Amino acid sequence: MALFDLPLDELRAYRSASAEPEDFDAFWSKTLTEAREHDLDARFEPVDTGLATVRVYDVTFAGFGGHPVKGWLTLPAAAAEPLPLVVEFVGYGGGRGLPHEHLLWASTGRAHFVMDTRGQGSAWGGGGGTPDPVGGTPAYPGFMTRGLDAPENYYYRRVFTDAVRAVEAARSHPLTDPARTVALGGSQGGGITIAVGGLVPDLVAIAPDVPFLCDFPRATTLTDRHPYREVGLYLKTHRGRTEDALRTLSYFDGVHFAARGRTPALFSAALEDQTCPPSTVFAAFNAWTHEDKRIEVYDFNDHEGGGPFQEAAKLRWLSAYA
Numbered sequence: 001m002a003l004f005d006l007p008l009d010e011l012r013a014y015r016s017a018s019a020e021p022e023d024f025d026a027f028w029s030k031t032l033t034e035a036r037e038h039d040l041d042a043r044f045e046p047v048d049t050g051l052a053t054v055r056v057y058d059v060t061f062a063g064f065g066g067h068p069v070k071g072w073l074t075l076p077a078a079a080a081e082p083l084p085l086v087v088e089f090v091g092y093g094g095g096r097g098l099p100h101e102h103l104l105w106a107s108t109g110r111a112h113f114v115m116d117t118r119g120q121g122s123a124w125g126g127g128g129g130t131p132d133p134v135g136g137t138p139a140y141p142g143f144m145t146r147g148l149d150a151p152e153n154y155y156y157r158r159v160f161t162d163a164v165r166a167v168e169a170a171r172s173h174p175l176t177d178p179a180r181t182v183a184l185g186g187s188q189g190g191g192i193t194i195a196v197g198g199l200v201p202d203l204v205a206i207a208p209d210v211p212f213l214c215d216f217p218r219a220t221t222l223t224d225r226h227p228y229r230e231v232g233l234y235l236k237t238h239r240g241r242t243e244d245a246l247r248t249l250s251y252f253d254g255v256h257f258a259a260r261g262r263t264p265a266l267f268s269a270a271l272e273d274q275t276c277p278p279s280t281v282f283a284a285f286n287a288w289t290h291e292d293k294r295i296e297v298y299d300f301n302d303h304e305g306g307g308p309f310q311e312a313a314k315l316r317w318l319s320a321y322a
Helices: 024-035 155-171 188-199 216-222 228-237 242-250 254-258 278-287 308-318
Strands: 043-047 054-062 068-076 083-089 111-115 176-186 205-209 265-270 293-298
Touching: 024 155, 054 155, 068 155, 083 155, 083 188, 111 155, 111 176, 155 176, 155 188, 176 188, 188 205, 188 254, 205 308, 216 228, 216 242, 216 278, 228 242, 254 278, 265 278, 265 308, 278 293, 293 308
Parallel strands: 083 111, 083 176, 176 205, 205 265, 265 293
Antiparallel strands: 043 054, 054 068, 068 111
8 A cells, every 4th residue: 555644744843623621621520530449459360381480470460440451461580560551452353362462561670561452352362351241222233333322331431441451550569669650552552551651640641552542533534444434334324414423533542642752762664554544543653742752753664664664663662661
């Protein structure tokens, strides 16, 4: 696929037309307050993985609605004091997988927590084990339209709340250092990372790669690739609901979380990415308010973005923060 979005100089100046709801902060404050009425109940069960260089814990904690959410906590085998903590969120359709799929960050001497994504974990990787017990209105297959009728019902309200609680759960372990906590992830995981960066004020850094869930008004009309296309196919049937759908999505738009970003950030974008078009990524990056921010741009890559090259960039960049 040749370049299809704005030229790079225009991307660097691009601003989203997504309208921020007047009650955005109140909505999320109420959501998180309600979630915290449930005991976090973070449990860490040791797992025998056969891996000699790390210790792995099967984690369960209370997410949105008090629902149990799974995760893995991986520590260097010799860890004896609190370590810098990397909290990771995974891409669309994936789950926490198997412990041996997540060895990079513990190999750097950090603690690593990966959150399972409720209702997903069935499309790639080693799968997941967290159900989504909340029903919803009629939706196109996938997750983008579940509960699209109202912000209170939308699927990603539950996921973003789970993610904030995941940070809290990971920080509760005695061998993690809450003051040196980083959030990161790619694609959907990148979008969740941006949301967490806007909702958790004391992270030391975030690193979203080719993030999804940003600049919905442009994304849903620029690309016909899934998952954004799920919204268009829903509206193809539910004629006349576009304004209502965009209003719901505005409460979950990475652009608005970015406007509350209070920590250093390393983004990445790929200029041939039709899944998360570069203008939507730059919309969030340009809105990110902390002055210490960078974006790595991969000229001839699609949604794979920088892949191992971006991992190397994160390893170098995060050494200054955690």
